[in-house]
Amino acid sequence: MTPVPEHLREATRARTQETEKRARTALAELVKTGAPVSFTAVARQAGVSTDFLYRCLELRTQIERHRAKSGTAPAAPADRSDDSSTxxxxxxxxxxxxxxxxxxxxxxxxxxxxxxxxxxxxxxxxxxxxxxxxx
Structure with a gap:
């Protein structure tokens, strides 16, 4: 297997950082407006997948914390390591x-x-x- 060229790795990092930035901005907007916070709401607002939000530990933690504050936590445990249903x-x-x-x-x-x-x-x-x- 050939190694991935550095310029492609850098492009991937930049794309991931931009996606995380959009998700953080969307989360902040939802919190500021008082809208219900959920993985789906953040994903729609940011234009990212819910899979991405679940995989990014920092964003996942923030969304779960805000969701718990607003009382919209799901009945299933929030600390699952993956959410295969989505x-x-x-x-x-x-x-x-x-x-x-x-x-x-x-x-x-x-x-x-x-x-x-x-x-x-x-x-x-x-x-x-x-x-x-x-x-």
């Missing part, structure tokens, strides 16, 4: 797995039908052979 990657992989399972089930059904046909032909040939040998 993870776009998990949803995409689940959808892909479902499609693969459906394709597998169709292939198994086709193979079973082909096996039934082959077994029928085999039985027919054995019967013909038995009549030939008997006669």
């Amino acid at each position: 993870s776009a990657a998990v949803r995409a992989l689940s959808a892909r797995l479902t499609r693969q399972q459906e394709a597998h089930n169709e292939a198994v059904a086709r193979l079973r039908r082909a096996l039934e046909v082959a077994q029928g032909e085999n039985l027919d040939l054995r019967r013909r052979l038995a009549r030939y040998e008997a006669g």
Whole structure:
């Protein structure tokens, strides 16, 4: 595996910092206006994904703290290490797995039908052979 060039790493860092800045600004605006603070609200306001907010520990902590202050905390524990129910990657992989399972089930059904046909032909040939040998 070839190493990632420095200019690409720097571009990634700059993009991440800009995204964090937008999220912090959105959080501050929500708090200032008294709007309910949630991961979804911050993500919409900042134009970022909820996955990004959950992965960024500092932003996650701030959002959870403000959400708890406003009393909009969810019923689920807030200290989970990941929130797979909102993870776009998990949803995409689940959808892909479902499609693969459906394709597998169709292939198994086709193979079973082909096996039934082959077994029928085999039985027919054995019967013909038995009549030939008997006669």
